[in-house]
Amino acid sequence: MRYFPLFADLAKAHVLVVGGGEQATQKVRLLRKTSAHITVVAEAVTDELRELGDQSAIWVIRRAFLARDLDGQRLVYAATGDRLLDAAVSRAARARSVPVNVVDAPGLSTFIMPAIVDRDPVTVAIATEGAAPVLAREIKTLLETLLPANFGTLAKRAQALRETIAKAVPDARTRRRLWERLLQGPFRRAILRGAEDEAGRILAAELHGEDRLAAPRMTGRVALIGCGPGDPDLLTLKAVQRLQEADVLVVDRLVNPKVLEYARRDAERIFVGKTPGGPTTSQAEINRILVREAEAGKVVARLKGGDPFIFGRAAEEMAALQAAGIGVEVVPGVTAAHACAARVGLPVTLRERVRQFSVVTAATAEGEPDLDWQALASARSAFAVYMGVGNAPLLRKNLLAAGADPATPVVIVENGTLESERAFATTLCDLTDCVATLAVGSPAVIFVGLDWDEAGLCRPETVTVYRRRQPAANVPALDDTVANAEAAL
Ligand SMILES: C[S@@+](CC[C@H](N)C(=O)[O-])C[C@H]1O[C@@H](n2cnc3c(N)ncnc32)[C@H](O)[C@@H]1O
16 A cells, blocks of 8 residues: 555644646635645746635735745645646745645645545545556446435434433443444434434333333334336436335336345345236235335335336325325336337427427226327327337227328337347338337337438437338238328338
8 A cells, every 4th residue: 555544633623725727726616625724836827726816715815925925824736727736836845845736647646536435524535546547437336326315314313412322321342332233224224314203202111211112112114116127227226325224125017136235135025026927916915015014114115117106006005095194105117118218319399399208108007008198199109108019909900090191200119228228210111010029028128200311310320120021911901091091112
């Protein structure tokens, strides 16, 4: 290890930044997280630095650097963009034993700047000694995802409790166990979701040595979490945080198993959902499971594909939970249509051309979907069909019967964002044939009315173009209306 990690106390310390450009501004932004007295020396400065100077938040000296500027400084940053000047600042600082950092020049620096994950007062610093800053950024991103935004609140709460707990629990080993329980268990989860009353109850039960079972009954709660279309990288930060808090996961069929890796290993897993032609858990049963687990005082993560509010039956689960007096939170997710459109580069609205976009489902409990076919068949209509593969012939028939142009563009994305993803571009006229010939399966989104190559944005390498080779007359199972429409092509 060449660079030894340290955290410098900059409270009220004097820190000098030489340079007034963008890099110097970035350093000042970072330093302003502390209460250091910041001085900037530069002949020209950015608007941001000038405004901070005007507000007396920093001190700006508009002239060339002088060695005496280093007097009384705890640290100095050189970010002038001029290598000779940076080197001069470095020499002057080292001559006075003032620690110096020169931007992008470790050879001229006596300390380097790590990548930082800031959850004040918890700070994580990551450095690779300049070997691979990209790796440091990767670790930073990972930690940013894993540590809840309000993680610092938990640390501040612990700080505030230190004295009380030290008095209440004099034995060091017992105290350590108590801290572990508080900072890793229900107390932590209550704090992180802002449930102060609940946290207070848990703390009181712990401090008064009550049997945990005899402690006031802890209310469970449920988060309905949108887990996106499959790619775990599309999870939101909040989804990951809620996953980590959960005691029990109630998991839908379409949720990628990789998503579960973000949950605690000891979290119980209950798999529910509807496999076409396979085992099915009824919605009523899922509702019962959610209520049962939450009433047992557990933190429940209900994992759903895509977004919970888009064909996700979240409303029914919310109603059941609310009727049972259980707190429920909805964590939005990336819905399949948006993810699939992004994968193939298909904008779902286009300035001046596509001003409205809707999502419809081709599946209903009753069988045949009762959609407004006339509206959908209009030339201005653009929409995404969920659960539409099985009903593709019906979709095609009804749209053509309602007057849709058989040449209406259609894009199908199957298993969007997963390794097995496939995408096809065809026309409404060829939709059924395309699905049958290429054995398109579920899950898939069918986009209708979005011209995949018109905008020139679609990524052609991701899309297979399907045009029927047989003449229209040879296509079986078309009713008269459809055959007439096709004949007009
Ligand atoms: C019950 S709906 C759930 C939709 C989900 N709530 C959402 O917002 O994406 C299931 C349908 O979503 C679509 N779907 C879900 N994941 C998909 C994926 N990875 N690729 C393509 N379509 C997907 C398919 O149309 C599938 O039949």
